[in-house]
Amino acid sequence: MFLRRSSSLRIPRPVPLSTVIPGPRAMSATAPRPDPFRPAKRVAGQRQDVWSIVNEAAAASPVQPIVNMGQGFFGYNPPKFALDAAKEALDRVECNQYSPTKGRPRLRQAIADAYSPFFGKKINPETEVSITTGANEGMLSAFMGFIEPGDEVIIFEPFFDQYISNIEMPGGTIRYVPLHPPQDGATRTSPASEWTINFEELENAMNPKTKMIVLNSPHNPVGKVFSREELERIGKLCVKYNLIILSDEVYDRLFYVPFTRIATLSPELYERTLTVGSAGKAFYATGWRVGYLIGPEHLVKYVAGAHTRICYSSVSPLQEAAAVAFEKAETEGFWDESRNDMQNKIKLFCEVFDELGLPYSDPEGGYFVLVNMAAVKLPADYPFPPHVASRPRDFKLCWFLIHEVGVAAIPPTEFYTDANTHIAEDYLRFAVCKNDDVLETAKDRLRGLKKYITQ
Template sequence: MSHSTKAHDSARVPSLPEPSPVYAATGLDVWTMMNQAAAEVGAVNLGQGFMSFPPKEFITRAAQKALEENAHNQYAPPRGRPALLEQVAARFGLRLGRPIDTASEISIHAGANEALLSVFTAFLTHGQGEEVIVMEPAFDQYAPNIAMAGGTTVYVPLRAQAPADAVMSSNDWKLDMAELEAAVTPKTRIIVLNTPHNPVGKVFTRPELEQIGAVAERHNLLIIADEVYEHLTFAREHLSIASLPRMWDRTVTVGSAGKLLGVTGWRVGWAVGPHALIQPTLAAHTRIVFTTNTPLQEGVAAAMREASANGFYETQRSEYQHRRDRLMAIFDDVGLPYVVPDGAYYLLVNAAAVRMPEDYPFPAAIADRGPNFRLAYYFVREFGVSGIPPAEFYCEPHRALAGDYVRFAFCKTDEGLDAAAAALQKLKNYLQN
């Protein structure tokens, strides 16, 4: 074929449709970016919040048994398998102090993230400019889910009320209730509440929950309570906002077997709330994924049933507190302050004292994301420990609030934490006096 014929044929090829602006220019997500950097140098990965240890044997055995039984290989009902609905109802009935109707007040989802997307989809209308209030720093899936459902995210930050250059409590991070109230407009539909909180580790107190609930009540707002870390608290009890007076009727509580049982790859979650909120959530769920993995629903149900009887949740909390205290001791040793988490499994470390050369050769993809990304990348390359830059959990106007923090996960083995302790000894030579 002649060159002129090739040129003629290529000229006849029509241009492809343009992708949505939401997805056309997206670069590497922070998880891929930091995981790749860690893999390149063999760094200890304390970045992404997945468990580096296996689930307890009774949990995996429950899933294996479900897979072996032929009754669990076809579609589950969109609402969820009866055995799992019963276990979730029992758990939430105790926590919320009310009976939960498995036929109308629960829906089972493909992970907590899909549960969140289903609620947003059910209660936001495209083209109306409806708003959702999110408290920063915020899980980075909230805003994309809100956008996919046709909404707009409005950010209200938690602010540290203690000096950042000393160890502080996660309870020192406060929500300004006047700032929350001021963020409400006639277009506001939903408040997202994450407690225990990722990445701060804050467990909201009853007075704080009552004030948030009062704002929702005054403006007739829905509350989405993201409580995936509800069983991982340390010396502070988690309280569900849906258990407070008048809050059940306006709250959807979201949970996750991934966090509850340490099986994040199983992708089984749930939403709990009154029929008026769960029914449209379920309707959206059936259009997003239709139904959730059948054998793993059965496995989760059996594991939850056994966990309630064998003391698993208490043992797991104790194990996580040990890991938390071990990671805090590591940073005590090297001389960096942090935020003591009352819940979840992350430690925010203030690395303002770390000296970085002004001419350090950061990759363009890192340098372009700002100083907080550069700091996290520096930890990977120079100290051999991977963390996540909390700037990813803020909107652009508030990214300065991420300051000099790096988020490290302690859902890791003792061997992994020991390796991090050894690697971070080098950091002592990089601290300003």
């Protein structure tokens, strides 16, 4: 399979289950049940999801092999000091057994030591840090720990798709506030900071039922780093409406402009903020599934309580390896190196869009680039399958790129409500966290778009 399915719960129409039962009453393993079980609404989506559409397009494309610039997994290994620590941990008996539910003490201490300078206070590893099975499970634990039926949560569009199911499972209602792109985004490359918040829209989304707001900075997929002024205005509204802030900062080591953490703006904001991090993102190891939350004890203890009931504890040897990685990263010069390397990859890859005259949102953080393809003219008679033809233009662009030039990207309207897909339907998202030779191959292929571009 070209792309692994996302863990998003927005999946295609469920396939009837088949069951094999030992003995004479066994049914065929391939025959559908005459009385298929009805799935819960939370997992029974009606539309085909973006990941299976990209898989399908990749499998059918005449251009092979496809260059995968879609999913945000790294094309290279973690640093040697992290890999060595993982191998060593596997040889230790205690690292192959259950860890404490809040995380291995060494990792909690390493995170407290690494983050205390940023927070301007000594973080208590016992009460203010909790380890989770990836940042996504950490956010699910935060929602499960605080959201009940009737509570409302504000998120910005575009959003990380897992937010939706994570909020809805405990019964939360979502209020969406869009980030607005620059009006001339189809004709001019612009910094990601020009995707802006309408603060009147934001406050209008707040009411007595609002329990929480989710921030994501550096932002996926926009690449925006929220400015200090923006965070201060958001913070004032959170105090006014007494909201918990869930600050998704999984790309916090990849920032190319000044980066502010909302929890650091005042003691009052720290007391209402859960900061989410990811060792997997930080150390090029997304498959390790080691995440963490930092915040005041009166918030963290309920996140830890929910985490205990979801998966009890997280992978022990990889927690130990992540602890060593945090301990060594600074002295190894890894943080500066990783930030510089990713900036260079962004610059290298975006050269092709400068050549083609396709404007993009210049990332201020993270490793995604949103490219505006309004100038790419799709043939009127192009044979899109019905489930693609019925979706916004970016899905057609995605299918077209895979079939005509052999490069996979992600259509960002997947991260919008239907009412706001018009905001992003001319964009595609590319992940640049790949080896340079892969980036060069993708660039060569994307030059094949030139004949479809009208200026």
